[in-house]
Amino acid sequence: MKFIDTHAHIYDLTLPLVVENAQRNDIQKIYMPNIEEETIERMMDVAGDYPCCLPMMGIHPCHIRKDFTKQLYIVEEWLDKGGFIAVGEIGIDLYHDTALLEAQQEAFSIQLSLAKRYHLPVSIHCRNAFKEVINLLEIEQDGSLKGVIHCFTGDLREAEKCIALDFSLGVGGIITIPKSGLAETISAIDLKHLVLETDSPYLAPSPFRGKRNEPSYLRYIAEALATIKEVSLTEVASITTQNAEAIFEAKR
């Protein structure tokens, strides 16, 4: 079996321990979304040390400042050097703060354009901002945008909207929490639209709720998904890995 953790900030975890744990649990690749300017160096160090850890480039919506043009200039410089599997993580987050909505929207749309220019997929962060995110995706989708709505927690109608726009859904630890209702939504979605992720060090799945998350826990998410979809763990591994590689690693 071979799994891919499509969203893990492992540069904030204890290395090499978490990479070894991941590999012992068949998590063969870990995609690393960037957060802000300050995390780039750490992430690139991890990418250099561990070939199974593949970096993305972008600024997280919670770290977008008023003067985001400077931030995005740095992103562009790095993208220009090459070696990234995606633009991420990018998006809109209105959970913590709505004051910078306009800046977040503009930065998101510029980073979507960068993804198109560099022929890269995107890893999208969307929190309390479904309408705003879909709005921009509808504007920017010209048939060439591809990617994942990371840590998807919406309802069925929202899931179908993302899929109609050619985006896949990132299934994370929330799927292991019965009262989230996510299992019910995901049970109605074809496996071909799903990829797995931990969002380490956040959002640990049951039975590790509240603990520091790490890629090896992806197994618990995969097992929950297998139960929900009434398929074997091997099938979840093979289909979600194939999906992830088609989105992030196919030559475009």
Ligand SMILES: [Zn+2]
């Ligand atoms: Zn993240």
